[in-house]
Amino acid sequence: MWVRVACEPVSRPEGHVIEGVIKDLSVVRAAQGEVRRLSNRLSTTLEELTDAFFSLDKQWHFTFVNHETERVLQRPRDEIIGKEIWEAFPKLRGTAFEAGYRQAVESQRKVTFEAYYPPRHAWFETTVYPSEEGLTVYCRDVSERKIAEEEVQRLAFYDPLTGLANRRLLIDRLKHSLARLRRQQRCAALLLIDLDNFKLLNDTAGHDRGDALLREVATRLRQSVRSSDTVARIGGDEFVVLVELQTRSGEVSARRAASVADKVLRAMCVPFPLTDLLHHASASVGVTLLDGTINDVGEALRQADLAMYQSKSRGRNAVSFYDPGMQAAVAERVALQGDMLRGIEVGQFHLHYQPQVDEHGNVTGAEALLRWQHPQRGWISPATFIPIAEESGHIISLGNWVLETACRQVADWRRMPGRERMTMAVNVSAVQLRRPDFVQTVMQTLCATEAPPDSLRLELTESLLLHDIDDTIAKMEALRAHGVGFEIDDFGTGYSSLSYLKRLPINVLKIDRTFVRDLLENDRDAAIVHTIITLADSLGIGVIAEGVETKEQYDDLQRLGCRAFQGYLFGYPVPAGEFCTRKDLEAACGAVPAA
Ligand SMILES: Nc1nc2c(ncn2[C@@H]2O[C@@H]3COP(=O)(O)O[C@H]4[C@@H](O)[C@H](n5cnc6c(=O)[nH]c(N)nc65)O[C@@H]4COP(=O)(O)O[C@H]3[C@H]2O)c(=O)[nH]1
Structure with a gap:
């Protein structure tokens, strides 16, 4: 049993005596032991967490970092404890992390967000808890999930061979584009590009070379337009480019569209080095102008397709613009x-x-x-x-x-x-x-x-x-x-x-x-x-x-x-x-x- 004894000498008429008080401290001691045990267990648990956990005081100084935090931040704790977070990690400034921490402080509410941390090339799901001392921050590495999500997204919307948008994504972008053009009364051009004699290369030189050609075509098409334009692969050797022309007038738009199409055509005529052979290719290009009067994605693609066939029948390696008379020629x-x-x-x-x-x-x-x-x-x-x-x-x-x-x-x-x-x-x-x-x-x-x-x-x-x-x-x-x-x-x-x-x-x-x-x-x-x-x-x-x-x-x-x-x-x-x-x-x- 733990007791506290307090005594003192006291002078009395009958002589000197010692008076004392004995207090049973068992309950207090037991409680203190329990607090210590719990605190140790908490520290061990926080240390052993596979997620990063750290706390900051109200002046943004680190007061605790666990082992995973040291690993993520790549700094030992004695180098950062007591340091201000922005001073120790200036790259965090202006990022989603800073925004999240400050929001938690200001709102005094828990804030959860996902953000990419470039120094570790990783994504973290971060939860920030405001407390009386400052903040506690809990970061979970969710990179694997993010990669899986991105892969799902990529497979659903991008062509695996070339990395270009697939038909689905193109249709989606085209839909938005048609609506925007109508609102803003602006023009865009839709180019359908079909490689000439691609089947021949595939059948005679092999699919590996065919694939290599398609990848290189994708690269050249991307280089022929602005990064904000959409380049898609919608079939074996069929590509589509959607170009925003930033113009209102039909005539200027047609001229700009023709110049983009010409650039594409020229890019296709530069010989393609395919491992051991230099392949000479060409393309047939069909162009339709989207001026806000077309509402239907299918109709826009059909027009570009008809124009492309017109280029084929003109002997290939050509650009043709859609015009309604073309349809009769195709039927014929x-x-x-x-x-x-x-x-x-x-x-x-x-x-x-x-x-x-x-x-x-x-x-x-x-x-x-x-x-x-x-x-x-x-x-x-x-x-x-x-x-x-x-x-x-x-x-x-x-x-x-x-x-x-x-x-x-x-x-x-x-x-x-x-x-x-x-x-x-x-x-x-x-x-x-x-x-x-x-x-x-x-x-x-x-x-x-x-x-x-x-x-x-x-x-x-x-x-x-x-x-x-x-x-x-x-x-x-x-x-x-x-x-x-x-x-x-x-x-x-x-x-x-x-x-x-x-x-x-x-x-x-x-x-x-x-x-x-x-x-x-x-x-x-x-x-x-x-x-x-x-x-x-x-x-x-x-x-x-x-x-x-x-x-x-x-x-x-x-x-x-x-x-x-x-x-x-x-x-x-x-x-x-x-x-x-x-x-x-x-x-x-x-x-x-x-x-
Ligand atoms: N203005 C003018 N034209 C002349 C004159 N002399 C001949 N021609 C025409 O010029 C074309 C010559 O054939 P090509 O250059 O091989 O051009 C041929 C050839 O590329 C293709 N072609 C014709 N027959 C065959 C064939 O059996 N197989 C293949 N793959 N292509 C063929 O069709 C093209 C056109 O043939 P055609 O209409 O018969 O037209 C022929 C001929 O009728 C002349 O003095 N003045």
């Missing part, structure tokens, strides 16, 4: 696609042959040109239906049919006296060339039709060559080894690099008819033609001028050194029967222009 395109399959089956396609002549006017060969005789629409130009056939994949069966028919024809001609050296130029589309079995298909066709390989000249366009140059060269060389020749169509209109030209096994460059057309009036065109001829000569390559319509053009071309020609002057493309009967063609040059 879809109808033609359907008719095409049936047309192939029932033989509505025909080949016409246009003569190619040498400088003496001798017919040395022909170019096979495809014709479609549609039962309702009459003759349809290949310039209209070839892009549709390429897009739908019908070009494969159509191209095989062309190759076979043309090879059979040249084999027939070669059996005729005086035509033993005839050649046949056949147009090959990118979709055909990219097929892994292209070389095999050509060789099998030559074999089946008994056409000598050196009678066949495959015509490739300049832009097609640049696509996957190594694959193209390998295929060209494999065929060249058997004697098949190659002509480069529309030469001078693309972006051929001289180094490529040297590597490619080319027999003939075809000077594009646009240069021939203006040859007489335009000195620049004459200079280009002359340069092409000199270049080809120095590389040991032949040259043929296409689109020769007049005697003057023919004379001029001869003067510039051209020795082979094709054009209406020597003959229109005609069916095989008519071609063979035009015996006068050999003498046509100079004296007898074609009818």
